[in-house]
Amino acid sequence: MRLAAxxxxxxxxxxxxxxxxxxxxxxxxxxxxxxxxxxxxxMFLGAGAILGVAARAxxxxxxxxxxxxxxxxLLMVAVGLSLMTTLAWWVTLLLVGLPxxxxxxxxxxxxxxxxxxxxxxxxx
Numbered sequence: 001m002r003l004a005a006x007x008x009x010x011x012x013x014x015x016x017x018x019x020x021x022x023x024x025x026x027x028x029x030x031x032x033x034x035x036x037x038x039x040x041x042x043m044f045l046g047a048g049a050i051l052g053v054a055a056r057a058x059x060x061x062x063x064x065x066x067x068x069x070x071x072x073x074l075l076m077v078a079v080g081l082s083l084m085t086t087l088a089w090w091v092t093l094l095l096v097g098l099p100x101x102x103x104x105x106x107x108x109x110x111x112x113x114x115x116x117x118x119x120x121x122x123x124x
Contacts, residue, residue, distance in 0.1 A: 001114050004105035005055040007098060008069055011076075012055070015048035047072075058106070063115045066106050073099035 022031075022041040031037045051072060057065035080087075080095025087095070 012051040019044035
């Protein structure tokens with residue numbers, strides 16, 4: 001579970017770094033479309049924050065976090081596959097390859113018991 005959370009935090013940090021670079025581009029005046037760039041940067045910061053909260057909740061054993069994290073990973077794979085011909089090979093590899101260990105860590109049986117309270121696991 002901690003491995004999945006760590007990898008999700010890497011994704012959140014990448015989103016935050018992208019958002020900061022976009023905002024710096026706006027501040028320096030290099031952006032031709034200021035409004036959309038700022039909105040996209042804010043959306044990336046929000047998505048990164050949601051991923052960070054979900055990763056923390058997963059480590060804490062909150063069941064709702066798995067749905068958020070797996071949905072995000074499926075979106076990453078879909079984006080990576082749909083842009084495979086236009087992105088650099090290493091970006092495609094990250095977008096498609098990184099979600100695989102995260103989803104595996106979230107759905108293996110040892111991980112799912114992490115999300116079940118002790119009373120429910122024993123049937124008491």
